[in-house]
Amino acid sequence: MSLPKIDCLIYDLTLPLSKKKVKFRPFLVKEQRNLMIAMESNDSDTIEKNIRQVLHNCTQTDVDIDKLPITDVEFYFINLRARSVGEIVENRYECKNEVEEGKPCGKIMDINFNLLDVKVEFDDGMKDEIQLDNKISIKLKYPEFAVLERGKKFDNKTDMAFSMIVDCIVHIYDAETEEFHYAKESTPEEIMEFVESLTQSQFEKIEEFFDKQPRLVKKLESTCSKCGFHHTIEVEGLENFFG
Ligand SMILES: [Zn+2]
Known part of the structure; x- marks a missing residue:
């Protein structure tokens, strides 16, 4: 007797640069495990290969991942990650505010943010x-x-x-x-x-x-609980969204 199959939700997403509409399913436990191993390797080649593979597996629309603009792939992956594992990520930043001459505060701040709030920033003055x-x-x-x-x-x-x-x-x-x-x-x-x-x-x-090509940006704001300094942190680049 075969075991029952689990249905999964299908999500719609419009990619910001190519304007392509894609349908995707969340990634599965085995795919997440491979991704985590890849992320931990810190090797960009391994990470790219795994991102390509998992996006390819999860995409329900006819779209060639290799032909999408890099920023679209990053945006797509962030949305896939949000729908698969959870929208909220916790990142850690060290407070580098100088409290005394030459002495940074050093407090480690935990800052949560929602991956679905990550936007693509366009430089309006740039023409193709x-x-x-x-x-x-x-x-x-x-x-x-x-x-x-x-x-x-x-x-x-x-x-x-x-x-x-x-x-x-x-x-x-x-x-x-x-x-x-x-x-x-x-x-x-x-x-x-x-x-x-x-x-x-x-x-x-x-x-x-x-x-000046469009990039993924999320602006974070946080006040350091130790020295009271108000930080505005711009997170950009795929690898920095996952702590
Ligand atoms: Zn501080």
């Missing part, structure tokens, strides 16, 4: 169309989750940055000929050659787009 000179402009997209995996084959940050830019160019527009050159119709070598031909200041405009 970048004018490089008076005739050439490019359209960029946010790096997708698979970029993290592809980036591992490079042993220096410069090569990694170049490869990410090549990955994120959607098209190059030439106002003189009124022609769009779509990245998917070019080879990566051709795009790399184009990126390498940019001037330093044009290259910096592109870097700015990546520096």
Whole structure:
């Protein structure tokens, strides 16, 4: 006789960057165990692989996790974690307020917050169309989750940055000929050659787009019970949401 199967709730979520709608189930005990082992390893490669796997398992919609923007994946994972384990997380921060000269307070503050309150912060001034000179402009997209995996084959940050830019160019527009050159119709070598031909200041405009891409932020406020200092703490980056 087979044992009964447990039904689970299905949740809906709209991903903030791609605007994709996904349906997901909470993760199961065995998946949570694997995630905890991965988180404890502190190894970003192991953590990414497990996040990809668990999101893939839990997603009930046809969506390729690797093709979602990194921030969407992080936002998705935080929501999945909230629906699976619980919304409230407890983080610890040390009060670094200087009470005497050169002597920080040192009180450990426990601060709880709700994962469902974590929002994506957009930089409104940043556009995905970048004018490089008076005739050439490019359209960029946010790096997708698979970029993290592809980036591992490079042993220096410069090569990694170049490869990410090549990955994120959607098209190059030439106002003189009124022609769009779509990245998917070019080879990566051709795009790399184009990126390498940019001037330093044009290259910096592109870097700015990546520096200012939307990120997950939660602002915490707490008053230290020992010294009375009022702290405003900005939590950002996936790993910092789980203490
Ligand atoms: Zn204090």
